[in-house]
Amino acid sequence: MFIAHAPAGYITSRLLAPAFARTGASYRSFVLCGMLGAVAPDIDLLWFVFVDHRQHSHHSYFTHLPVTWLLAMALSLLWMRRRPATGVLAFSFSLGGFGHMILDTVMGGIRWLAPLSDQTYVFFTPTSDFVGMWWFYFLFHWSFKLELAITLAALLFWLKPHRTSQR
Numbered sequence: 001m002f003i004a005h006a007p008a009g010y011i012t013s014r015l016l017a018p019a020f021a022r023t024g025a026s027y028r029s030f031v032l033c034g035m036l037g038a039v040a041p042d043i044d045l046l047w048f049v050f051v052d053h054r055q056h057s058h059h060s061y062f063t064h065l066p067v068t069w070l071l072a073m074a075l076s077l078l079w080m081r082r083r084p085a086t087g088v089l090a091f092s093f094s095l096g097g098f099g100h101m102i103l104d105t106v107m108g109g110i111r112w113l114a115p116l117s118d119q120t121y122v123f124f125t126p127t128s129d130f131v132g133m134w135w136f137y138f139l140f141h142w143s144f145k146l147e148l149a150i151t152l153a154a155l156l157f158w159l160k161p162h163r164t165s166q167r
């Protein structure tokens, strides 16, 4: 996925924010961390381009392994027990990263069982049509409509006032 990660992080963290309101973290910080976590795995594109020189799919890096984000969520839950206000922000960030794994399973592929297995799970694998003018074909692909739907849903959520959004 390309454009839906941050909107998906917004939807998820906004829906979950009331459940963590008693931790002392602000609503805005919780949602911001969720959105940052939702795009964080793709920071590996810098490594992919500038260090790895496109030798391996960036989905093969640890930043695109679900186990990374599950571990981060577990650690943030432990952190939350000692320091609730900051631990919950780490949890929101980690959950955003895990949501990124789900969305990247639609197109691109994720190694859900790594490090136990190198099997990649994906709903749709781009064909040779996607080479070269890939962005053009992508605009008319069903997965882009899904991305637009997620983005539109996030926009509708954003337009609707949230009872804890003033904190």
Ligand SMILES: [Zn+2]
Residues within 6 Å of the ligand: 001, 041, 042, 064, 100, 104
């Ligand atoms: Zn990604």
